Amino acid sequence: MSLSRQVQRWIKGIAYHCGFSLRRLRSAKANVSTGGDFAGKVRPLLHKVDPYQGFDWQSLPDDRSGWGSDSTAFGELVAAIKPRRIIEVGTWKGGSALTLAEALEKQGLDAEIICVDTWLGALEMWTDQEDAGRFGSLALKHGYPTLYYQFLANVCRAGQQTRITPFPIPSVTAAQWFSLRDVRADLIYIDGSHEEDDVYQDLVSYWDLVRPGGVLFGDDWSWDGVRLAVERFARENSLPITHRHDKWELKRPA
Template identity: 55%
Template structure:
């Protein structure tokens, strides 16, 4: 009673509860060098627990998911934490998990996605790779469950943490918890302003010496946003196989 009264008084004066409540775990996540697992901070219960795996046969359809660029970047960065923005059915995240294992690494790969698709997923109702793959049930996409199933089929649940959120809100969460990452892979929306917003939102989360990489240089929106952002930051865009990346000094 007293707590909720106090809360509404603070709200009235323009303070969010976060400004008055210390986030207990933030220190732990923020202070470490990437070793703290974020899974228990994001999920009170494991998303993999009691999953009805038999209902979802493996389906790893994706785009540029198995690129050799991941092998090169992981071997170089030896990441302890990876953030992926845009995961879809898990192709690239699962590939990174397997490459990491092959290198004797065990990074946590946090997958940020709404699993609602980008704009091009909603423009052609006959497209088997996009609209139809959203697997709408009563009008709402269920492709997230295919992703969870794929992670389990490939036995990567120890490394992959789903974060079902918008890129924007997840970036705010990472900031609030003082989270940084060695590698951030941006493959969400390909619209120029969205890509630019992702770069602004995630660049500060890249650890010094780390890399922000992206897909789809062939898309105008991606190319224009990355070029603009790199120019503003005074960094160069490097092409690597079918990916591009920016290095944090």
């Protein structure tokens, strides 16, 4: 990274801590076409201590259950784009992240996958307490979800600890952090909340983080909230929506 870029990032960090709004700090220069692009690994910026260190993963069952996690779209996109970095929004037990990690391994790519999730569940996981797959999987302990540990265990069991980095905060906050640190990605998978306003907000927040030539894609086209938000965002930005197996895609021009 050049010295001037380093100084710019340093000034941005200080200004943010002095109370400047992120909106004011994100000048036109900071968007993907002209702004910086952090070239290193994100893991050390997020975790001073390895999140997997000393974790007793063998005490948890082998349970990767999720939705749309094994889609062949993941492998095809990894082969086509050859990503250097992937961001996933909505990870649950890690099914889709592990499919992506295995595709990277197959292609011999040393990319990292940053998984953004609160691991607290989306609206549909809290609406039916009899639903073992959704509410039950949150595995509340003292009233608070412990789903995150099932995700960690699945990553360890698959031996993908070096590729997969958890970022356990709300999606929009994570996008602000990525923007502040100039972190961009070649593939961004959106599979968090399925409520229309939330999905739209995720699209707005993550689109600028897609590298030129990269792809923003997502699951659940059959959900009204997802489809309406993607259609609105695509219309407003004159972007064609394409489909690959069960996923929708928005491609950023190179």
